[in-house]
Amino acid sequence: MHDITFISTIHKEIGKCNAKELYKIIKKLSPEVIFLEAIEETYSEYENYLFSTYGIFHNKLEISAIQRYNYDTSFQYVPVCENGLSDAFHKKIKLVSQNRELQKLIDNFNYLAAENGFEFLNSLECINLQEEMRELESRILNNNEMDKTVKADIEDYEKPMIQNIYSYCNNNHFSSAIFLCGAAHRKSIIEKIEKSKPQEQGNLSWAIFEN
Known part of the structure; x- marks a missing residue:
């Protein structure tokens, strides 16, 4: 086994x-x-x-x-x-990271990770926060071709x-x-x-x- x-x-x-x-x-x-x-x-x-x-x-x-x-x-x-990870992924991250609302979510994620360690990273709270960030990224990009390309690239990566x-x-x-x-x-x-x-x-x- x-x-x-x-x-x-x-x-x-x-x-x-x-x-x-x-x-x-x-x-x-x-x-x-x-x-x-x-x-x-x-x-x-x-x-x-x-x-x-x-x-x-x-x-x-x-x-x-x-x-x-x-x-x-x-x-x-x-x-x-x-x-x-693809070039499109890195271009997307560079673009969306300029958004202040997303940066607040990232800062919150980093705070929770620093305070609670791997317990947080392996929790439902972590999944939900990651989902919130992904949804915001899609809204920032307005579901354009870059967003669709990166989603496909991540699937091909995983x-x-x-x-x-x-x-x-x-x-x-x-x-x-x-x-x-x-x-x-x-x-x-x-x-x-x-x-x-x-x-x-x-x-x-x-x-x-x-x-």
């Missing part, structure tokens, strides 16, 4: 959302495999050399936590993204992550794993997990990490 726990994260440290706190969660779950929302190039051989030789931690929160876990046990690290996890499961033997993915994808990833369950074999079980 493959047991996988899905955990929502952020990519940069802020308050209680930091590598040490995520490490504690990882250590408690003791996974043999860690799936990460990242492309292969995110953690290069050179960065691994800097850590293994000089103890220099990666600037990405999740990888820094994974490196700490590496002190405790051996495991398999599996980046599951095929491509980074689908391979789940597919690559299942592919790894079908070709490797392990008992426990975790999947670390940014909180902005939490609702959509949970929906994809639920939708994929009837199509998958009975040797895989998902758990959603919650507060």
